Amino acid sequence: xxxxxxxxxxxxxxxxxxxxxxxxxxxxxxxxxxxxxxxxxxxxxxxxxxxxxxxxxxxxxxxxxxxxxxxxxxxxxxxxxxxxxxxxxxxxxxxxxxxxxxxxxxxxxxxxxx
Amino acid sequence: xxxxxxxxxxxxxxxxxxxxxxxxxxxxxxxxxxxxxxxxxxxxxxxxxxxxxxxxxxxxxxxxxxxxxxxxxxxxxxxxxxxxxxxxxxxxxxxxxxxxxxxxxxxxxxxxxxxxxxxxxxxxxxxxxxxxxxxxxxxxxxxxxxxxxxxxxxxxxxxxxxxxxxxxxxxxxxxxxxxxxxxxxxxxxxxxxxxxxxxxxxxxxxxxxxxxxxxxxxxxxxxxxxxxxxxxxxxxxxxxxxxxxxxxxxxxxxxxxxxxxxxxxxxxxxxxxxxxxxxxxxxxxxxxxxxxxxxxxxxxxxxxxxxxxxxxxxxxxxxxxxxxxxxxxxxxxxxxxxxxxxxxxxxxxxxxxxxxxxxxxxxxxxxxxxxxxxxxxxxxxxxxxxxxxxxxxxxxxxxxxxxxxxxxxxxxxxxxxxxxxxxxxxxxxxxxxxxxxxxxxxxxxxxxxxxxxxxxxxxxxxxxxxxxxxxxxxxxxxxxxxxxxxxxxxxxxxxxxxxxxxxxxxxxxxxxxxxxxxxxxxxxxxxxxxxxxxxxxxxxxxxxxxxxxxxxxxxxxxxxxxxx
Numbered sequence: 036x037x038x039x040x041x042x043x044x045x046x047x048x049x050x051x052x053x054x055x056x057x058x059x060x061x062x063x064x065x066x067x068x069x070x071x072x073x074x075x076x077x078x079x080x081x082x083x084x085x086x087x088x089x090x091x092x093x094x095x096x097x098x099x100x101x102x103x104x105x106x107x108x109x110x111x112x113x114x115x116x117x118x119x120x121x122x123x124x125x126x127x128x129x130x131x132x133x134x135x136x137x138x139x140x141x142x143x144x145x146x147x148x149x
Numbered sequence: 150x151x152x153x154x155x156x157x158x159x160x161x162x163x164x165x166x167x168x169x170x171x172x173x174x175x176x177x178x179x180x181x182x183x184x185x186x187x188x189x190x191x192x193x194x195x196x197x198x199x200x201x202x203x204x205x206x207x208x209x210x211x212x213x214x215x216x217x218x219x220x221x222x223x224x225x226x227x228x229x230x231x232x233x234x235x236x237x238x239x240x241x242x243x244x245x246x247x248x249x250x251x252x253x254x255x256x257x258x259x260x261x262x263x264x265x266x267x268x269x270x271x272x273x274x275x276x277x278x279x280x281x282x283x284x285x286x287x288x289x290x291x292x293x294x295x296x297x298x299x300x301x302x303x304x305x306x307x308x309x310x311x312x313x314x315x316x317x318x319x320x321x322x323x324x325x326x327x328x329x330x331x332x333x334x335x336x337x338x339x340x341x342x343x344x345x346x347x348x349x350x351x352x353x354x355x356x357x358x359x360x361x362x363x364x365x366x367x368x369x370x371x372x373x374x375x376x377x378x379x380x381x382x383x384x385x386x387x388x389x390x391x392x393x394x395x396x397x398x399x400x401x402x403x404x405x406x407x408x409x410x411x412x413x414x415x416x417x418x419x420x421x422x423x424x425x426x427x428x429x430x431x432x433x434x435x436x437x438x439x440x441x442x443x444x445x446x447x448x449x450x451x452x453x454x455x456x457x458x459x460x461x462x463x464x465x466x467x468x469x470x471x472x473x474x475x476x477x478x479x480x481x482x483x484x485x486x487x488x489x490x491x492x493x494x495x496x497x498x499x500x501x502x503x504x505x506x507x508x509x510x511x512x513x514x515x516x517x518x519x520x521x522x523x524x525x526x527x528x529x530x531x532x533x534x535x536x537x538x539x540x541x542x543x544x545x546x547x548x549x550x551x552x553x554x555x556x557x558x559x560x561x562x563x564x565x566x567x568x569x570x571x572x573x574x575x576x577x578x579x580x581x582x583x584x585x586x587x588x589x590x591x592x593x594x595x596x597x598x599x600x601x602x603x604x605x606x607x608x609x610x611x612x613x614x615x616x617x618x619x620x621x622x623x624x625x626x627x628x629x630x631x632x633x634x635x636x637x638x639x640x641x642x643x644x645x646x647x648x649x650x651x652x653x654x655x656x657x658x659x660x661x662x663x664x665x666x667x668x669x670x671x672x673x674x675x676x677x678x679x680x681x682x683x684x685x686x687x688x689x690x691x692x693x694x695x696x697x698x699x700x701x702x703x704x705x706x707x708x709x710x711x712x713x
Contacts, residue, residue, distance in 0.1 A: 054268065057180055066176070097215060103263065106264070
């Protein structure tokens with residue numbers, strides 16, 4: 036079961052995240068629990084793979100809003116970074132950033148499942 | 150806490166959150182749901198559906214910018230075009246700086262930065278946006294006229310103050326515009342069309358006001374008020390309105406009239422006074438007979454104020470003895486030696502503040518407003534009493550003629566009043582002669598005939614005054630019984646100005662002779678006039694040649710001197 040302690044250990048700024056949820060621990064944990072299944076992660080991968088940077092930006096931007104709101108820093112930091120690159124429509128290799136994102140996402144999924 | 154705030158707090162409002170991210174929706178819900186009901190939508194298109202189907206009115210929209218299907222900016226631009234939704238305040242939730250600016254330009258009232266700040270701040274900004282918007286709606290509902298959307302009078306006046314405060318370079322005028330006989334337009338074309346005409350006229354007036362840095366308000370009914378930069382030609386302005394009505398609205402049958410009050414620098418008139426004056430000028434316009442607009446004239450206004458003051462002062466003036474009756478001798482010149490035959494009672498007003506006031510000013514005024522009755526009766530009593538006093542003092546009977554105005558004739562108690570004067574003074578009826586100006590005979594002849602007959606049957610003598618002045622002189626001779634004919638003063642003044650004038654004087658004399666009534670000529674000032682009138686057959690002469698009007702004491706001296 037997901038707990039605040041596990042999220043602290045994961046690296047989330049739970050204090051800020053909780054504050055945004057009006058200090059409702061149950062809401063905060065419920066919302067964090069939905070993150071690993073968020074459809075935008077897969078959509079982001081696909082858009083980048085297809086070179087649709089506009090679509091990729093939309094997906095990344097959406098994730099950025101959600102993850103920063105929940106203050107899931109290890110995941111939101113690379114998302115913020117990739118969003119900035121996509122906004123600037125930079126031609127670069129996005130895979131290293133996507134790898135970090137997936138790594139952090141898997142970590143989060145694991146603590147959610149445990 | 151103000152009363153308004155407490156009422157607002159009791160009503161639970163609904164907020165629409167439009168965001169494709171469930172997590173963001175949930176966080177906002179958590180922050181706001183204690184105080185507000187929340188409905189959600191996943192994108193702009195979905196948001197529009199919710200707006201259109203929501204059973205409760207939406208008090209605020211919290212809007213994400215980046216959403217699939219329809220984004221936030223497109224959503225704003227659509228609802229700002231929809232009359233029923235465009236006043237709903239929108240707070241944009243975004244992390245993009247450029248979207249903030251764009252959304253504010255499109256009409257969003259505020260923005261909340263993502264990631265969300267402290268929940269208390271979000272709640273406070275939401276509360277504030279709703280409160281401001283509702284205040285604005287309340288202001289709009291109260292300051293605007295429901296039909297035309299123009300300002301109501303109160304708010305219009307407030308804005309006039311604002312214009313005055315910030316404008317020092319341009320001259321402004323207050324205009325009141327009205328549709329002449331609009332009730333008939335409504336009756337003929339129906340109220341709906343009437344309302345439509347009012348709205349069309351308003352649109353034109355607003356356009357004009359915009360072009361002339363001014364404002365428009367609706368005073369009441371079909372009365373509009375404008376405060377605009379001074380125009381050089383108001384006739385052209387009315388023509389322009391007519392053309393606009395015809396060209397844009399196919400309205401050709403509205404008759405407009407307008408009053409203008411021109412603001413002068415340094416004046417201390419209140420805004421309400423300025424509107425009142427423009428409105429009065431507007432009401433004084435007689436459409437079809439003169440120009441369709443009138444410009445307020447200060448001198449005319451001062452004259453009107455004087456008239457009001459005189460009317461108010463009348464009753465006190467009588468009680469305080471400000472009025473004095475003067476008597477102008479009438480001299481019988483039929484014999485070799487002219488002799489005093491009678492006198493005419495004339496009123497003088499010595500006002501404590503205004504000094505001597507000409508009867509030419511106050512008599513027409515009191516005749517027009519009906520208060521002449523009070524003054525006339527005062528003169529009748531004084532004159533009758535004077536006849537008695539002369540009889541007692543000099544043992545001479547000097548009849549006095551008094552003026553009876555048209556308004557007096559229609560007083561049902563006039564005959565009764567003369568009866569009581571006779572019984573109070575004990576004089577003979579024939580010594581209180583009654584002068585009725587010829588123009589009074591023009592209308593209401595039945596009543597006139599009745600009163601004259603009643604007075605004559607009691608023994609009062611009736612003089613037709615100012616004979617020849619009116620257009621119905623001969624008609625009045627045929628219709629009324631009378632005892633003396635008094636030639637209008639103008640014929641005497643102008644009798645040597647041409648052969649025609651002299652002939653008319655002769656003809657009137659012949660009429661008198663033919664009807665066997667004595668003839669009086671007044672305004673006689675020279676020996677030449679006297680001789681000519683005598684030759685024509687005017688035996689009773691009144692005028693400065695013999696004597697000016699005299700106060701009681703001087704008339705006593707006149708008698709005592711014994712010249713006539």
